[in-house]
Amino acid sequence: MTDENTAENLRQKLADLDVEIAELRRLDGDAQSRRGEDGAQSEGIIENEDLATELTGIAENEAVLDVLLQRRDQLEAKINDLS
Template identity: 60%
Template sequence: MSDEKTADQLRQELKDLDQELAELRRVGGDAAARRGQDSDTSEGYIEPEEIATELTGIAENEAIIDTLEQRRERLEEQLKALG
């Protein structure tokens, strides 16, 4: 059996990847929108560590999105090569 993927398998992978990217973008947008907002239990001061954690999470999410977008491009190239 060959390790090469069929066009249908590549299309399904692209579909799954698009769903994952959409979810990561939604989560990233939510996190960016909440960045620096006080929580319900806050007394009006946000700890620098909290801000750093939020920023790190946003940066990590963006890095994952970049990696998945590169993977998506490779899958599209493979699909085009199949004709």
Template identity: 65%
Template sequence: MSDEITAEQLRQELKDVDEELAELRRLTGDAEARRGQDSDTSEGYIEPEEIATELTGIAETEAVIDTLEQRRERIEAQLKALG
């Protein structure tokens, strides 16, 4: 059995990465849309810790997105190399 990756395997991996990117972008958009909104039980004041936690989560998700985009570019390059 060969250790070489086939074009079909790369296309599937690319599809998986695209799906993961779409989900992470959706989650980031949801989090950004909610950022700073009061909850139903809020008295109009958002704790600084809550804001920091939300911003950290968004930043971490964006870092994962960046990593996945780099992975996507590598996969596309591999596919192109296979011709």
């Protein structure tokens, strides 16, 4: 067994991944709450381009989060296999 696949190493990777997932969820929550808000200099009209950019950013964040959650499941499965 290599150092890379020890249970302790995998648990550390899992903990690091959990931190990253938590941060992405926080950012996603922030983006969702700001979605469609006007800036300080706005006259109350959101430009279509700005809204599209916001929505694209949210979608990209969700896609990254999905990948990280899949990676987390894989790490958990490896840890369970070692137990």
